[in-house]
Amino acid sequence: MDKMPKWADVVLIPLISLILAALLSALVILGIGEDPIAAVKLMVSGALGSTYGWGYTLYYATNFLFTGLAVSVAFHARLFNIGGEGQAMLGGLGVALVCLYIPWPHWSLALIFASLGAALFGAAWAAIPAYLQAKRGSHIVITTIMFNFIAAAVLNYVLVNLLRPVGSMDPATARFPEAVHLPSLHELLAPLGIAFSKSAPANVSFVLAIVACFAVWLLIWRTKLGYEIRAYGNSEPGALYAGISPVKITMIAMLISGGLAGMMATNNVMGEAERLVLNSTEGAGFIGIAVALMGRSHPFGVFLAAILFGFLYQGGAELALWTSIPRELIVVIQALVILFTGALDNMVRVPLEKAFLALRREKA
Amino acid sequence: MTAPAIELKGISKAFGPVQANKDISIRVSPGTIHGIIGENGAGKSTLMSILYGFYKADKGEIWIHGKRTEIPDSQAAIAAGIGMVFQHFKLVENFTVLENIILGAEDGGLLKPSLSKARKTLQELAREYELNVDPDARIDEIGVGMQQRVEILKALYRQADILILDEPTGVLTPSEADQLFRILDRLRAEGKTIILITHKLREIMEYTDTVSVMRRGQMTATVKTAETNPEHLAELMVGRKVLLRVDKVPAAPGKPILEIENLNVVDEAGVARVKNLNLTVRAGEIVGIAGVAGNGQSELLEVLGGMREGQGTIRLNGNPLPLSGKGSDARARRASHVAHVPEDRQREGLIMDFHAWENVAFGYHHASEYQSGLLMNNAALRADTEAKMEKFDVRPPDPWLAAKNFSGGNQQKIVVAREIERNPDLLLIGQPTRGVDIGAIEFIHKQIVELRDQGKAVLLVSVELEEILSLSDRVAVMFDGMIMGERPADQTDEKELGLLMAGVAGEAA
Numbered sequence: 001m002d003k004m005p006k007w008a009d010v011v012l013i014p015l016i017s018l019i020l021a022a023l024l025s026a027l028v029i030l031g032i033g034e035d036p037i038a039a040v041k042l043m044v045s046g047a048l049g050s051t052y053g054w055g056y057t058l059y060y061a062t063n064f065l066f067t068g069l070a071v072s073v074a075f076h077a078r079l080f081n082i083g084g085e086g087q088a089m090l091g092g093l094g095v096a097l098v099c100l101y102i103p104w105p106h107w108s109l110a111l112i113f114a115s116l117g118a119a120l121f122g123a124a125w126a127a128i129p130a131y132l133q134a135k136r137g138s139h140i141v142i143t144t145i146m147f148n149f150i151a152a153a154v155l156n157y158v159l160v161n162l163l164r165p166v167g168s169m170d171p172a173t174a175r176f177p178e179a180v181h182l183p184s185l186h187e188l189l190a191p192l193g194i195a196f197s198k199s200a201p202a203n204v205s206f207v208l209a210i211v212a213c214f215a216v217w218l219l220i221w222r223t224k225l226g227y228e229i230r231a232y233g234n235s236e237p238g239a240l241y242a243g244i245s246p247v248k249i250t251m252i253a254m255l256i257s258g259g260l261a262g263m264m265a266t267n268n269v270m271g272e273a274e275r276l277v278l279n280s281t282e283g284a285g286f287i288g289i290a291v292a293l294m295g296r297s298h299p300f301g302v303f304l305a306a307i308l309f310g311f312l313y314q315g316g317a318e319l320a321l322w323t324s325i326p327r328e329l330i331v332v333i334q335a336l337v338i339l340f341t342g343a344l345d346n347m348v349r350v351p352l353e354k355a356f357l358a359l360r361r362e363k364a
Numbered sequence: 365m366t367a368p369a370i371e372l373k374g375i376s377k378a379f380g381p382v383q384a385n386k387d388i389s390i391r392v393s394p395g396t397i398h399g400i401i402g403e404n405g406a407g408k409s410t411l412m413s414i415l416y417g418f419y420k421a422d423k424g425e426i427w428i429h430g431k432r433t434e435i436p437d438s439q440a441a442i443a444a445g446i447g448m449v450f451q452h453f454k455l456v457e458n459f460t461v462l463e464n465i466i467l468g469a470e471d472g473g474l475l476k477p478s479l480s481k482a483r484k485t486l487q488e489l490a491r492e493y494e495l496n497v498d499p500d501a502r503i504d505e506i507g508v509g510m511q512q513r514v515e516i517l518k519a520l521y522r523q524a525d526i527l528i529l530d531e532p533t534g535v536l537t538p539s540e541a542d543q544l545f546r547i548l549d550r551l552r553a554e555g556k557t558i559i560l561i562t563h564k565l566r567e568i569m570e571y572t573d574t575v576s577v578m579r580r581g582q583m584t585a586t587v588k589t590a591e592t593n594p595e596h597l598a599e600l601m602v603g604r605k606v607l608l609r610v611d612k613v614p615a616a617p618g619k620p621i622l623e624i625e626n627l628n629v630v631d632e633a634g635v636a637r638v639k640n641l642n643l644t645v646r647a648g649e650i651v652g653i654a655g656v657a658g659n660g661q662s663e664l665l666e667v668l669g670g671m672r673e674g675q676g677t678i679r680l681n682g683n684p685l686p687l688s689g690k691g692s693d694a695r696a697r698r699a700s701h702v703a704h705v706p707e708d709r710q711r712e713g714l715i716m717d718f719h720a721w722e723n724v725a726f727g728y729h730h731a732s733e734y735q736s737g738l739l740m741n742n743a744a745l746r747a748d749t750e751a752k753m754e755k756f757d758v759r760p761p762d763p764w765l766a767a768k769n770f771s772g773g774n775q776q777k778i779v780v781a782r783e784i785e786r787n788p789d790l791l792l793i794g795q796p797t798r799g800v801d802i803g804a805i806e807f808i809h810k811q812i813v814e815l816r817d818q819g820k821a822v823l824l825v826s827v828e829l830e831e832i833l834s835l836s837d838r839v840a841v842m843f844d845g846m847i848m849g850e851r852p853a854d855q856t857d858e859k860e861l862g863l864l865m866a867g868v869a870g871e872a873a
Contacts, residue, residue: 222739227722227729234715240671241704241712242727243695357380 004356010301014294014341016348018308021340025333034325046318047311055185055200056317059272060284061310062202063088065209066264067288068306069216070122070257072297076220077253078233083129083144084261085285086151087122091262092269093158094121096276099176100163110180115208115266122262123255125151130254134247140254148285159278172277182271203271209306212260213299219256220299229253261285293342305341312337367430369394369526369557370415375424377410384410386581388424392574394525397548397558399568399589402578403601403801404772408561411578412528416448417441428526447519451531453511455503461514462486462499465521482521489520493550508656509540516547527551528559533567537656538829538862545571565594566830577601602802612813615837618647620679621821622668622790627676627687629663629845637663638674639845645790650812650822652836652853654829654861660845661825662707665794668823669704670694671712681789698727703783705776707794707825713779716768720758721749723767724782756781757807773804780808784815791815794825809835829858843867 026036047053067084074081081087094117104110129143159171168174182203186196220226232239232249239246264284269276287309294308295301316330340348368391377385385407392398402408413419415426417435426433428444435441441448455464462482470478483499490496497506497513506514512532519527529548533541548558548571560572568575569589576586577600584600598606622645629638638660645651653661666672673688680700686692697704704727706712714723725734725745734745749763756777758770767775776796783791793812797805812835816822826832832839833853840850841864848864 218739222742224729224735224740227725227740231715231718231726234717235711237671237708237712238715238726241669241694241706242729243670243693243698245693360381 004353008352008356010296010298013345013348013352014301014305016352017294017340017344018337020348021333021336024340025336028329028332028336029325032325032329034323039319039323039325042318042322043311043315046322047315050197051195052197052200053314053318055197055202056314057307057310058185058202058206059200059267059310060313061306062206062209062267062271063264063281063284064287064291064306064309065206065213065303066267067261067285068291068295068302069209069212069288069299070259070261071288071292072295072299072302073216073220073229073260074253074257075292075297076226076233077229077249079130079133079250079253079257080141081126081144081254081257081261082141082289083126083147083151083258083285084264084288085281085283086144086148087125087258087261088264088281088285089148089151089155090125091118091122091265092276092280093155094118094262095265095269096163096173096176099180099270100173103177104179107180107182111182111204111208111266111270114180114270115263118262118265119259120262122265123259125262126254126258127251130251130258133254134250152279156278159276163276170277173275176270176274180270181274182266184271201272203267205267205271208263208266210303212263213303216260217299225252261288290338290342293345309334309337366394368392368427369429370559371427371430372411372415373425373427375411375414375421375426377414377419377421383581385414385421388578388583390576390583390586392557392559394429394557395552395555396573397552397560397571399560399562399572399575400578401562401565401568401575401597401601403563404799405801406578406601407581408578409530410581412448412530412559412561415441416446416528442522442524445523445525447516447522447524447527449512449515449519449527449529449532451534453515455511455514457504458502460500460502461497461506461517464503464514465499465518469522485521486517489517493520493547493554495520495547507540508535509537509543512536512544513547525555526557526559528561530561531563532560533562533564534827535657537865538858539866541567564830565597568597569594579603598802604803606802606806610809610813610834613817615649615816617649617837618819620644621647621681622823623677623679623682624668625677625679627664627667627674627678629660629667629672629674631663637845638667641676641845641847643840643847645821645823647789647821648816648819649837650816650824650835652824652826652832652839653842654832654839654865655827655842656865657827659842659865661842662794663845664842665704665707665792665823665825668697668702668792669706670697670702671706694727695730698786701786701789703786703788703791705779705783705791705793705796707798709775709779714767714775717766719764719766720753720770720778721746721763723778724749724752724763726782728782728786752778752781752785755785756811771801772799773801776800776808777804780811784811788820790821790823792823792825795828796824796826797828797831829861833858833861841865 029036029039047057067088070084071081095114098114098117099110125147129140129147132138132143133140163173164171165174182205185202186198188204189196228244228249231242232244232246236246268280273280291302291305291309294305312334316333319325320327320330370392372388372390375385375388388411400408410419414421417437417440420436426435433444435444456467462479466478466482486499495513495517497510503511532544536544552558562568572589574586575589577584577597579601624641624643627638627641631637655661663672667674667687670693673692675687678685678687685700710716715726734741746763753761758774758777796808812822824836836853838850839853839856839861841848841861843865844867
């Protein structure tokens with residue numbers, strides 16, 4: 001028998017982990033002499049209290065959705081893709097090239113091809129570690145981490161030496177033409193009579209991220225390829241037995257993963273900055289790991305976790321802005337959430353499983 | 365009357381909702397061999413783990429030589445004079461025999477005094493029990509039978525006078541097993557008490573003084589071995605009458621289905637596993653490959669099943685099958701109507717976390733009836749699973765249950781149903797009844813014979829000689845990657861096969 005009901009695994013454990021992380025964070029805030037209740041109020045009102053706050057929360061969530069999905073897909077094949085950061089950076093390059101060098105008549109067409117470009121560049125960046133893993137057995141965790149550094153260096157070189165407009169001192173590309181400007185939620189919701197903040201960066205790529213969620217769900221649970229990915233992830237000897245090629249699945253899962261990570265650039269590069277700058281990913285690739293862990297690699301779980309982390313990002317920024325709680329403490333709070341939901345999973349899981357077993361025995 | 369060497373009173377142990385042991389009482393007289401027999405999951409191992417201090421009983425008492433004893437850990441068990449020989453040996457491969465024996469029983473910080481003390485003790489033990497081993501040989505250089513002796517010596521060195529052996533003959537050739545039982549006889553004569561856990565009725569009947577039968581966590585009977593018979597014990601184990609013999613008519617072999625010529629397999633470490641092997645399996649016959657585990661049978665099955673590359677020629681219905689590169693994988697094999705029930709169903713044959721219905725497609729997930737457009741037709745798959753579960757009497761018949769939640773026998777029924785229902789020309793089947801309860805063994809054997817009777821070819825690999833002899837029409841014995849000889853199953857016996865399994869070549873077959 002399963003040790004506990006599914007709802008406990010999917011809902012209860014993350015919830016308890018979150019509460020634990022929140023309590024510990026409250027203690028830390030108390031420790032530096034601030035009021036944790038006031039801090040929570042400020043975070044909630046800052047991140048969810050206005051359409052401006054929501055606009056930022058959803059903007060961050062969009063980034064985390066793409067990188068969280070990326071980690072999830074690889075994870076179903078039991079591949080730990082730590083390289084979302086680098087793949088998203090390269091995705092930015094793909095978006096920039098598509099937007100800068102092709103004259104687009106309309107943003108929708110530009111978005112489709114920019115997504116493709118982003119996915120292509122992200123996938124290409126994931127392809128090398130994938131190949132090394134599949135053919136040479138080089139551990140994907142090590143290689144993807146190293147590829148993050150290489151990506152940063154490559155981007156630095158490209159921006160400084162190749163794409164920087166003549167005369168500019170800034171290591172960034174030129175602004176993308178007006179035609180590829182993606183509609184923000186303000187512009188999208190205005191025809192529906194909903195007044196959404198004008199200055200918030202959330203844009204149409206949030207919709208794209210939701211579509212990606214659904215597509216990943218279909219892929220993993222409804223297609224032959226998803227079946228093979230999950231089978232390989234569960235048992236490599238089993239995959240061999242069933243005629244599933246480990247090399248093929250490793251490559252495909254990582255290409256999809258890298259592609260999804262790359263697509264994040266439609267949000268931060270195309271939707272927000274509208275040009276490619278250095279370090280445009282701001283660590284979203286790493287947050288994706290926490291999001292995937294917390295969401296149990298299920299697209300719906302990833303969706304909820306991404307919103308949560310979006311809230312933490314935006315709420316944290318508000319805290320830093322309005323209180324004397326230092327910026328570093330926000331990072332501590334985010335780290336605590338990652339620690340409890342990701343790394344300390346068993347701390348909550350094991351006692352909970354025991355409790356459910358005891359409960360069942362009493363009933364029996 | 366002397367106090368029993370071991371007396372258990374009312375031992376109970378539950379794991380969550382599962383009652384592994386329920387109110388078990390047992391008395392074992394000193395200087396006897398006591399057998400404990402039962403199906404997988406009957407609670408034998410749990411009971412012995414309690415005795416050896418791995419688990420703590422929820423209720424009950426342990427008395428050793430008339431004294432109530434608490435055994436909270438294995439240290440306490442050793443102190444109480446209990447020694448355990450596990451099914452999977454716990455030896456350090458690159459240590460010598462002597463080093464393994466003192467491991468964990470060293471006295472003082474320096475090794476040298478312990479080693480020389482152990483050497484002396486070992487010589488005495490060897491004299492006393494005729495347990496000869498070379499103390500300076502490395503474990504990875506000696507055979508399995510010898511390694512088992514080292515395990516026994518380890519226990520004796522720690523002054524055990526109660527020895528528990530868990531399925532000790534699983535990895536031995538028949539002659540090695542005979543030697544083991546001679547040693548056990550000798551130990552019994554010297555006054556040691558031995559508990560023998562096994563599922564082999566023959567060993568119980570031949571070597572034990574008394575036998576306890578376990579079923580579903582309970583001790584159903586304890587009888588004097590001389591006063592019982594195998595049929596009765598089997599009935600006690602299963603709870604109903606079972607057929608111990610496989611019921612089948614003589615085979616009518618037809619044209620060759622599988623022809624293997626000069627097959628060679630080299631494993632990842634560069635070791636030759638199969639050497640110049642030749643074998644033919646005809647339509648309507650079951651060919652059994654006998655042999656001690658690790659003599660190349662697994663690799664042979666894997667090459668035939670497309671899980672491993674090899675060199676040589678394999679023909680199926682006269683058409684050559686690729687042995688490496690394109691078209692040599694398991695998917696291609698299935699396309700050429702080769703079905704494969706793998707040796708290890710939990711690692712290979714099933715995805716343990718998948719639902720039963722997902723496992724029914726495993727390996728056949730490309731089949732057209734499971735597709736609907738770009739997606740998989742999960743509804744069709746579930747309907748198919750329900751049909752197969754009913755036909756093969758899988759319990760519980762719930763397609764949504766994960767594979768890991770079925771018992772060993774029912775897991776195997778799912779695999780066998782999946783492979784046989786594809787109506788293959790050739791069925792490869794490895795260890796069909798390993799970890800499977802007697803009731804399911806009967807059923808699975810019947811399915812295999814039925815497939816044969818439909819004129820299909822079956823290649824069976826099993827380390828259970830009894831199974832090979834009763835199921836096969838022809839037996840080939842593998843030793844060190846080669847076929848030592850082939851015999852019609854009704855013209856050979858365990859003794860002859862045992863010699864072949866040990867590498868003693870018989871007359872050319």
